[in-house]
Amino acid sequence: xxxxxxxxxxxxxxxxxxxxxxxxxxxxxxxxxxxxxxxxxxxxxxxxxxxxxxxxxxxxxxxxxxxxxxxxxxxxxxxxxxxxxxxxxxxxxxxxxxxxxxxxxxxxxxxxxxxxxxxxxxxxxxxxxxxxxxxxxxxxxxxxxxxxxxxxxxxxxxxxxxxxxxxxxxxxxxxxxxxxxxxxxxxxxxxxxxxxxxxxxxxxxxxxxxxxxxxxxxxxxxxxxxxxxxxxxxxxxx
Amino acid sequence: xxxxxxxxxxxxxxxxxxxxxxxxxxxxxxxxxxxxxxxxxxxxxxxxxxxxxxxxxxxxxxxxxxxxxxxxxxxxxxxxxxxxxxxxxxxxxxxxxxxxxxxxxxxxxxxxxxxxxxxxxxxxxxxxxxxxxxxxxxxxxxxxxxxxxxxxxxxxxxxxxxxxxxxxxxxxxxxxxxxxxxxxxxxxxxxxxxxxxxxxxxxxxxxxxxxxxxxxxxxxxxxxxxxxxxxxxxxxxxxxxxxxxxxxxxxxxxxxxxxxxxxxxxxxxxxxxxxxxxxxxxxxxxxxxxxxxxxxxxxxxxxxxxxxxxxx
Numbered sequence: 274x275x276x277x278x279x280x281x282x283x284x285x286x287x288x289x290x291x292x293x294x295x296x297x298x299x300x301x302x303x304x305x306x307x308x309x310x311x312x313x314x315x316x317x318x319x320x321x322x323x324x325x326x327x328x329x330x331x332x333x334x335x336x337x338x339x340x341x342x343x344x345x346x347x348x349x350x351x352x353x354x355x356x357x358x359x360x361x362x363x364x365x366x367x368x369x370x371x372x373x374x375x376x377x378x379x380x381x382x383x384x385x386x387x388x389x390x391x392x393x394x395x396x397x398x399x400x401x402x403x404x405x406x407x408x409x410x411x412x413x414x415x416x417x418x419x420x421x422x423x424x425x426x427x428x429x430x431x432x433x434x435x436x437x438x439x440x441x442x443x444x445x446x447x448x449x450x451x452x453x454x455x456x457x458x459x460x461x462x463x464x465x466x467x468x469x470x471x472x473x474x475x476x477x478x479x480x481x482x483x484x485x486x487x488x489x490x491x492x493x494x495x496x497x498x499x500x501x502x503x504x505x506x507x508x509x510x511x
Numbered sequence: 512x513x514x515x516x517x518x519x520x521x522x523x524x525x526x527x528x529x530x531x532x533x534x535x536x537x538x539x540x541x542x543x544x545x546x547x548x549x550x551x552x553x554x555x556x557x558x559x560x561x562x563x564x565x566x567x568x569x570x571x572x573x574x575x576x577x578x579x580x581x582x583x584x585x586x587x588x589x590x591x592x593x594x595x596x597x598x599x600x601x602x603x604x605x606x607x608x609x610x611x612x613x614x615x616x617x618x619x620x621x622x623x624x625x626x627x628x629x630x631x632x633x634x635x636x637x638x639x640x641x642x643x644x645x646x647x648x649x650x651x652x653x654x655x656x657x658x659x660x661x662x663x664x665x666x667x668x669x670x671x672x673x674x675x676x677x678x679x680x681x682x683x684x685x686x687x688x689x690x691x692x693x694x695x696x697x698x699x700x701x702x703x704x705x706x707x708x709x710x711x712x713x714x715x716x717x718x719x720x721x722x723x724x725x726x727x728x729x730x731x732x733x734x735x736x737x738x739x740x741x742x743x744x745x746x747x748x749x750x751x752x753x754x755x756x757x758x759x760x761x762x763x764x765x766x767x768x769x770x771x772x773x774x775x776x777x778x779x780x781x782x783x784x785x786x787x788x789x790x791x792x793x794x795x796x797x798x799x800x801x802x803x804x805x806x807x808x809x810x811x812x813x814x815x816x817x818x819x820x821x822x823x
Binding site: 285286287288289290291293298299300312324325326327328329330331332333334336339340343344411412413414415416417418420431432434435436438448449451456457459460462474476481482 | 532533534535536537538539540541637638646647648649693694695696719723737738740741742743744745746747748752753754765766767768769770774775777778800801803804807808811
């Protein structure tokens with residue numbers, strides 16, 4: 274048991290049948306590996322009372338069946354598992370996936386404002402976003418929505434104060450030091466900087482997603498005509 | 512073929528079972544009925560297992576033609592039910608024959624009603640459920656709301672008991688209600704003053720209220736920070752974006768998000784809220800997780816112990 278790690282873990286109430294475990298306060302590949310480890314162990318430890326789990330960067334939401342157990346029992350079982358967690362130092366590297374990215378003010382309505390906020394040119398923003406190699410920290414929000422970290426802090430930007438009702442499929446976006454590609458049309462509050470023509474989620478494909486948690490992603494800037502020839506579509510943004 | 516032809520789909524009619532569970536890890540949400548109690552009653556009144564596939568009708572306007580003999584029932588919001596033009600009682604199973612026309616009119620009170628058929632509608636499962644989530648394009652027929660000339664397959668007619676729920680057991684769907692919330696998640700991000708403001712104010716349901724979440728309007732509640740590291744969102748979670756207006760997240764919510772959350776509304780009460788139309792007024796009441804647990808178990812026992820009258 275690693276004391277330094279244990280001290281940062283806490284369990285909070287999320288809802289009437291959900292507890293959330295916080296493993297740390299910030300994005301860290303080591304913490305992310307521990308979340309994955311806890312998912313595997315809890316699946317067995319809570320078998321028969323578990324409804325679902327949502328792993329994320331540094332937290333794990335555990336949803337349980339109120340007719341099979343209660344928050345006290347779930348909490349004590351989680352504690353036992355956390356005490357057993359090893360200090361996961363193995364940071365196994367996933368596969369590297371390259372995603373084409375059409376960055377522009379046309380495909381990314383927040384690109385200009387983000388550049389202005391960062392006090393740099395649009396080209397510099399594009400360069401900083403595309404030269405970083407990201408890790409897939411979590412999948413959620415919508416099917417196939419992969420949370421990638423970490424964005425260079427110079428181009429990090431807070432979420433919009435009022436989320437958009439309609440973000441197009443393939444939108445490349447930034448929120449704080451996270452980046453992602455919207456896998457389908459959806460509402461969303463992230464800053465849109467471009468479009469990616471690769472399908473991030475296809476329920477009929479095998480596998481349904483081109484990436485999984487732990488993989489690495491790099492964006493490759495392309496032109497509008499390359500974007501169109503790769504099957505990209507300029508969707509409606511509201 | 513055995514089933515029902517959709518003559519008019521209505522404003523928003525969705526094929527739903529109890530929901531899709533165990534797939535949050537690839538980002539799939541739960542879907543399922545917004546008002547689980549009315550959904551369960553609909554299935555029970557035609558003698559179905561609780562997870563059978565039924566229709567969730569929002570606002571109304573559905574017209575079906577039977578191409579089979581079956582028992583049907585309409586439970587939930589007060590939408591007039593007509594069979595071959597003759598008004599029939601809701602919360603009461605009715606026998607229909609091939610060729611009969613089933614009409615569900617527009618609601619006078621409440622927003623969601625559930626139409627169940629004996630044996631359940633036969634819909635192919637995707638990711639272990641028939642629940643339609645249009646935002647994901649998953650479930651139902653092609654992941655979409657019901658369309659004109661869709662065909663709803665059913666089992667051939669069999670032996671089913673049929674029931675009527677006595678009026679004293681039927682829920683009502685008025686507004687001006689107090690909804691119970693467990694504080695949790697980032698509640699520490701809200702000062703005592705902000706929490707008191709939240710729990711003592713009246714909020715209005717806005718027209719941006721759908722199966723994903725209900726956006727409310729009222730006094731601004733301000734957390735001490737705007738964003739958090741994205742984390743899992745449970746059913747009923749109340750997130751407060753920077754504009755200070757609460758959003759209660761429902762069945763089609765995103766599974767992960769980064770707005771601070773003050774706590775979560777219990778499912779019994781999200782069901783009541785989802786029956787409200789824009790302009791309705793609500794307020795919040797704080798309860799403990801222990802009270803919420805007891806209420807859930809009590810409601811479960813009460814549902815099981817409530818005996819509907821057999822009608823067929």
